[in-house]
Amino acid sequence: MVTFIEGIGTRTLKLCRSAFETLFFTWQVILHLLDLKTYNKATQLVIITQLYFTAVQILPLFIYISALMGLFLMGIVLDSIKQMGMAGNLGNILMGFIFTEVCPFMTVLLLALRSGAALNTEVAVMKVSKELDALNVFRIDAFDYIVVPRILSGIISVVLLNGIFTLVLLASGALFSRMIFGLAFDAYIRILVVSADFSDLVILILKCATFGFFITLLPIRYGLTASNELSSIPIAVLTGMNNVFIAIVVIEVLSLILSSI
Amino acid sequence: MKERHPENLGLVSTDIPLISNLNVWLNIALIRLYHLSESRLQAKRVVVGLLNRFQKREIAGLRIAALDHWERYLVKLLRAAMVQDALIVIDRPFRLVPDLPDAELIENSLTRIDDLYFSCRILDYSWNRDRYRIKDVSES
Amino acid sequence: MFRSLEYKVGLFILITSVLIVSAIGYVAYKKDVFSRVDTYTLASFSGEDLTEGMPVLLSGYKIGRVHALELGDDGRILIRIKILHRHAKWLRRDSVFIINKPLIGDPRIVLSTGKMSSPPLSTEAIKEVVVANDINTTIKKLEPVVERLNRITINIETLTANLVDPKGNVNQILRHTETLAERLARTDSLLDLALGNPDTVSAVQEALKNTEEITTEMTRILKTVDAMAVKSDEALYGKDGIFPSMRTLLVDLVGKLAKLDQFVIHVNNVGANVDASTKDLGVLRRDIDETISTINSLVKELDRKIPFRKEPRIKLP
Structure with missing residues (x-):
């Protein structure tokens, strides 16, 4: 019984410590992100490299998946709208559900699966192979060189790729609107513009940025928890990715609450 | 994560690895890019010039x-030499380059870049004294 | 490699950013985010239901929104509204701002434009708003209706109680109606109603009257016959005697009455849907049956009293 209670206590303390460390890490990252001195040539180079690996390299696959998703999703959604006789709410459903909820969610899911896991492993390997120590010896701040550029490129990538995903879905929506409702393109755009709220678009961008921030911050944070043993790498990746998915759900719920206020 | 080191320390050691996700010239240029915020092209030119001193520009x-x-030893040495007024410390060179018969090549490599560092120290086991062929070896 | 990498990244960022910024810019333009706006001030004695962002409508078209709400020095609520500059021409000095609180939906400020010849409304002026509360107006309109509905409900309750009470007015009326129906069933008027043809009714009545007369006549004749029977057997029982003739007459009469019976059955069918009329016809039918029965018994009595013989009886000396 005592062991059981101790177990609960240990787990709670571990959880609290981990949460505190994550918050502290987040705070440090924010400070470095806002510090102009962070952005030296080495950091800029890493930002460009990371943008290439996170956003540009994935682009053909991303567009292909977006188009496929767009065809299925928009087809099903628009057909359902017609069957339920909710054609009058077409704009609100597309703007309020598809473009502000589904698109960011799908984008962040794809990036978390690809880049989040890669970042987590990369940082864990760097930690195990003492490359971070090497940076420290040459007075290169790991926050500036490793963490900040990756997080910044993550933020930019999610925002931009979400834009692409949304545009592809918009195109699919236009196609299906014409097929299902006989809606001309200009009428379709007008409906969307009427339903769109400028503040919602700002919230959408902020949401994407938050997603980008956390799907890169958490893998790096948990990658750094790896010890000097190679066997600690999969554990660090596992924990990191678990936390990434929890973070995605939490952000999604928070954004829903925020937009409903 | 942080450990205090002398600001001009240029450590060459098996325990201080090269960055695996960077290529050779970026490993060497990283310090210049980070501390001096030198342009990438300029840094690359310098690095390629240095590699050329060892007839290794192709790497x-x-x-x-x-x-x-x-x-690898050469890249680590050049990286250490990129520190301003560097105090180069070579930790057990025969661990870095195990197939060397003596320290001649090490000494030669240091001579080729003597304009880049302020001072140099080689740390090694006493039983390797003969491989250095130098007289003023300090023992501790 | 890096030139190529940087070029790719730069191109990606440039194209995507342009697309996103264009899309957002387009929405912002369509939503008049960049349009010039003029700020006007309205005043209200109550800030109830007033919210920032509340729309200002002209003929149902949004021309602006409530930007801020402040408490004025005089205790009134100052409503700062932002109106798109291109719609400012509709705001005149005699324009009226109405806070409309619809029964369903969010409150809004509705602009009632005054005379266009009136001078434009100054941004420095403070206009008093009029509150038009749809909910209260509707409730006021509904009050008399509700009162009437209340009275109707009370009446329905009284009626229901009356229906349940066996001594109640409704039950009394029903009983009276039943009595009346019975009485009506006995009247000729319903026969009229059932047959539809007054001539047929008179014919039926005439036939019945004739039958009655015949019966009376027959009774009288029988009495006479009884008296005469003693006088002459031959005169009575002969082939051309009185009784055979009378019998023929009676049989004929029975036949006719049977036909009349069928006619009544037919009429009965016609009036099957009308209960009261059916009752009337039933009574008529019974009258006819009685008459036939009377005549039949009369014939039988004749037969009994004066047996018709095919062979004349030979009286022995």
Whole structure:
């Protein structure tokens, strides 16, 4: 019984410590992100490299998946709208559900699966192979060189790729609107513009940025928890990715609450 | 994560690895890019020039995994030499380049870049004293 | 490699950013985010239901929104509204701002434009708003209706109680109606109603009257016959005697009455849907049956009293 209670206590303390460390890490990252001195040539180079690996390299696959998703999703959604006789709410459903909820969610899911896991492993390997120590010896701040550029490129990538995903879905929506409702393109755009709220678009961008921030911050944070043993790498990746998915759900719920206020 | 080191320390050691996701010239140029915020082209030009001193400019674009022991040693040495007024410390060179018969090549490499560092120290076991062929060896 | 990498990244960022910024810019333009706006001030004695962002409508078209709400020095609520500059021409000095609180939906400020010849409304002026509360107006309109509905409900309750009470007015009326129906069933008027043809009714009545007369006549004749029977057997029982003739007459009469019976059955069918009329016809039918029965018994009595013989009886000396 005592062991059981101790177990609960240990787990709670571990959880609290981990949460505190994550918050502290987040705070440090924010400070470095806002510090102009962070952005030296080495950091800029890493930002460009990371943008290439996170956003540009994935682009053909991303567009292909977006188009496929767009065809299925928009087809099903628009057909359902017609069957339920909710054609009058077409704009609100597309703007309020598809473009502000589904698109960011799908984008962040794809990036978390690809880049989040890669970042987590990369940082864990760097930690195990003492490359971070090497940076420290040459007075290169790991926050500036490793963490900040990756997080910044993550933020930019999610925002931009979400834009692409949304545009592809918009195109699919236009196609299906014409097929299902006989809606001309200009009428379709007008409906969307009427339903769109400028503040919602700002919230959408902020949401994407938050997603980008956390799907890169958490893998790096948990990658750094790896010890000097190679066997600690999969554990660090596992924990990191678990936390990434929890973070995605939490952000999604928070954004829903925020937009409903 | 942080450990205090002398600001001009240029450590060459097996325990201080090269960055595996950077190629040769970026490993060497990283310090200049980070501390001096030198332009990438300028840094690359400097690095390629330095590699050329060892007739190794062809390795500039290679990944670390593609290098042999001697090339890795050279890259580590040049990286250490990129520190301003560097105090180069070479930790057990025969661990870095195990197939060397003596320290002649090490000494030679230091001579070729003597304009880049302020001072140099080689740390090694006493039983390797003969391989250095130098008289003023301090023992501790 | 890096030139190529940087070029790719730069191109990606440039194209995507342009697309996103264009899309957002387009929405912002369509939503008049960049349009010039003029700020006007309205005043209200109550800030109830007033919210920032509340729309200002002209003929149902949004021309602006409530930007801020402040408490004025005089205790009134100052409503700062932002109106798109291109719609400012509709705001005149005699324009009226109405806070409309619809029964369903969010409150809004509705602009009632005054005379266009009136001078434009100054941004420095403070206009008093009029509150038009749809909910209260509707409730006021509904009050008399509700009162009437209340009275109707009370009446329905009284009626229901009356229906349940066996001594109640409704039950009394029903009983009276039943009595009346019975009485009506006995009247000729319903026969009229059932047959539809007054001539047929008179014919039926005439036939019945004739039958009655015949019966009376027959009774009288029988009495006479009884008196005469003693006088002459031959005169009575002969082939051309009185009784055979009378019998023929009676049989004929029975036949005719049977036909009349069928006619009544037919009429009965016609009026099957009308209960009261059916009752009337039933009574008529019974009358006819009685008459036939009377005549039949009369014939039988004749037969009994004066047996018709085919062979004349030979009286022995």
